[in-house]
Amino acid sequence: MDNPFKKRRTELITDRRTLLSLVSSVPIEEFFEPEKKQLLEKLTLVVGTPGCGKTTIAQVVEFESLYNLCLETASPINRDLVDVLTGHELIKDGLPAILGHRLAMSTNFRDIWELPYSEQTRLALLRAFLQSKAVLGWFNQLDVMGVSLEHVEIVMGANSESVFTTTAADRAESFREYARSIELAIFKIVTSLVPPDEKDMAENFLNTSYDVFEVLRGFRVRRWPGSPDAPVDTDVVLRPMIIVDDAHELHPTQFTQLRDWLKTKAMGVSRWLMCRPDIVSADDYREALAKDVIAEEDMQPGSTRDRDYIMKLMQLGTAKRFKHVATDIASRYIASIPEFRRRGISDLKPLLNQTAAVELAPGVYRQLEEKVDKLAQDARFSKTLVESLHARVREDALADESLAALRILIYREKNKTPQIDLLGDDELLDEPVSDDKKVNSTVLEGARVQLMHEFERPYYFGMDKLIAASNWNIEQFVRLAGTLVDELLARVIRNREPYLAPKAQHVALVGQAKQAMADWDFPYNAVVRALVKEIAVQCLAKTLQGNAPLGAGANAIGIPQEEMDAILRRDGRLARVLHFAFAYNALMFVPGYRCKNKVWCLLELGALPNLAYGLTLNRGGFIESTLRKLQAMVPGEGA
Structure with missing residues (x-):
């Protein structure tokens, strides 16, 4: 049985429409809102931990995704996503405005650094390899959606005649073939068992620069695929966009060189550089975490971050914002599971928020009562004083957590009671020294934690705990939720009630956490x-x-x-x-x-x-x- 929660990485979902049905519009809106158009005009350095949603956002803005979202048959579940992308001008007039392609950094890119050439030559090869693969990727995106190259025109900027001629940009097909020849030449160099020396490489493989990012302005599509699902005879210029994913796989010097080149203001190509925090300077990352603003990095002379490029931290900064995202994602994933859909189940929360089985068993509860009674006797507290303290606990608290909270209050009152040893042997304290305020929720929470350790009472259960256990990280939420959904599916198959007891949730979440830490x-x-x-x-x-x-x-x-x-x-x-x-x-x-x-x-x-x-x-x-x-x-x- 297919559990979508177990496909923690969106790359594992090969069907684009299935992927889009699982994507929440909230993180997309959060990502674009502060900087808006700047994210498409400047180099954007997207920094985030594994599972924070970098790759998902990259896939959403790819042309294949935008085109699928624009189809009239697109699922109604994606309406919010279409609205967000339209608001940020990635979709205009019901058609994609961006020709985006996600390019993951493979070992071939890193291997360029190991070639026995000068640093200048290696940088030129890196730039040419990336640009040629970007051009091929853009055409592949068009191919996948059935756009014929006969109806595509390459749009260059001013003063680009030389590049236009050299790259054979007069026809889309020849422009593509030239990029393919560049990519193939560099691929042969990188994968050679014995790399050619620099002079032989220039003579026999490649002796020309390949720079199209600075002059390329767009791809004019004069005719869309003729079908009931897509407009036809519509003249649209798509802005090219390259999303360099997993940039942390590059050598640190390569990463810096690539960043410094991509921040060039003259580029007409939108470009995102996505990476983990590993490759960003530790000092900058801490400052960004602390202030959510950009500190100065060790940049080249004349470079100013926020003027030349944007550093974007992938994180939803508050529990409230992440709760909205997590709830939306859970609903989408649950809706995609046939076993739940057939039973009319569309929400994960009621399947987890079951508290009936959480309280201590009667025999264990009596043990706790005896401990509290002994503590009160040792403290020389009268029954009246104990009842007065107990009255401070919220009435809606469960009996066992109320009793555990009372124990905490007795300890606190005991610590505040002066000169208790001066009382006579038969005297008891009748009046509390502390004020009579109701205990707040943190005391009850502390009582629950103590009960967990003392009596193995379940603590980590329910939707709120699941969300809190996710560290505002989408993949972590999906991974933890997937463990619980597996158990729910097992119950459904056996025709049992579709809910998970607190004890089962607690055990599953703790086990998943320990395994994840062991896998660090x-x-x-x-x-x-x-x-x-x-x-x-x-x-x-x-x-x-x-x-x-x-x-x-x-x-x-x-x-x-x-x-x-x-x-x-x-x-x-x-x-x-x-x-x-x-x-x-x-x-x-x-x-x-x-x-x-x-x-x-x-x-x-x-x-x-x-x-x-x-x-x-x-x-x-x-x-x-x-x-x-x-x-x-x-x-x-x-x-």
């Missing part, structure tokens, strides 16, 4: 794993303290901001370890956090470590620490 495969992953464990152990000890001093508990440590600034400026080993921890959501970077008249830099555990170690998914609870203590947590860093 990025630089310093073992060091990051050890650091995460040290932080988690400290946070767990704080969380399980009887008085729950941080309410829901801790899942972060705080380092004084000035100390953190100092270590990050050094760009040493610890700074690099933290960079990869931030880049892959093992830790979250929260600078400038003000608390207790101090400014802290928080290192929050990512959602997966929180699941794996049984910590709250609420944010804000942290343990005060120091740079020296942080260094002691990192293997090989020393005290």
Whole structure:
């Protein structure tokens, strides 16, 4: 049985219409909204962790996707997506305005760096290889949608006569063939068992530059495929767009050279450079995370970011915004599963939000009651005082979590009660010292976390917890949800009720988190794993303290901001370890956090470590620490 949630990467969905039916319009709108037209005019450096949606957006703006969306038979489910793309002028008058092609960086591009040639020659080969593949990709996009080259005209800019003649741009077919000859020549050089020396390469393979990006302005389509689903005899000029995906696969110097070339203002081709944070300078990435604005990178003289190019971080910055995206994606995926569709199931939330089986069994509940009674007796609290404290717990709380919250209040009241030893042997405290405010939701959350560890009461269940466990990362959400949907499908096949008990959800999510952490495969992953464990152990000890001093508990440590600034400026080993921890959501970077008249830099555990170690998914609870203590947590860093 096909579970679309298990196809975590959109590249695995080969049918374009199926892919589009699963794409939410919300992240697309979020991506385009702030900069709008600049994203098509300037080089846009799109930076994001795996699974954040980079490739999905790249596929959506490809010509094949835009054309499919414009067809009259396009699914109504894509109407919002069409509206967003039309609003940002990727679709105009019901037709694509962009001829986009996504080009993933293969090993052949990286291999150019290893050729025994001068750096200038290697850069020329890289540029020519990328441009020739882009031209071939654009024509392939037209081919796939049935656009005949007989009805396509190459549009060049002013003063392009030489390039026009050299590249045979008078006819679309000859323009394509010339690009194919360039691509083939470079491919033979790169894949040679023994690369030719530079002079032989120039004489026998390639001795000409190939630069079309600076003069190419568009592809005029004079006639669209004649069918009931598409307009005909419509004269449209498509703006070429190249999306260089997985640019982090290049050598760092290649990446910088490519970026500096693509930022050329004269280019009429829209260009996006998509990469993981690994290849971006650690300092710039942290600044972008902290301010969501662009800091100065080590650029070439005369280059100014935001003037020459845009750095775009792929992240939905608030839980509320991501919740909208996750809910929409879940509905689309659920709707595509026949077993659910036949039963009229279109929403994941009610299948997960089942609380009836979450409370402690009667025998276990009595154990908790006995512990609370003993604690009250040891504290010399009268029944009246205990009842007064219990009245502060919200009435809608479940019985076991209400009792666990009462235990927390007893511990807190005990800590605030002075000179209890001065009471007589038969005297009990009747009046609380603390105020009589109702306990807030964080105390109840802390009670639930304590019950999870003490009695294995399920904690990670329900749609809200699933979304919180996703770190605002679409792939992580789909992966975690896929684990739950697998279990739901199994129940449906056995003709059982289509819902998942809290215990089953909890076990599945924790297991998936532990496996994902075991699969971490990025630089310093073992060091990051050890650091995460040290932080988690400290946070767990704080969380399980009887008085729950941080309410829901801790899942972060705080380092004084000035100390953190100092270590990050050094760009040493610890700074690099933290960079990869931030880049892959093992830790979250929260600078400038003000608390207790101090400014802290928080290192929050990512959602997966929180699941794996049984910590709250609420944010804000942290343990005060120091740079020296942080260094002691990192293997090989020393005290």
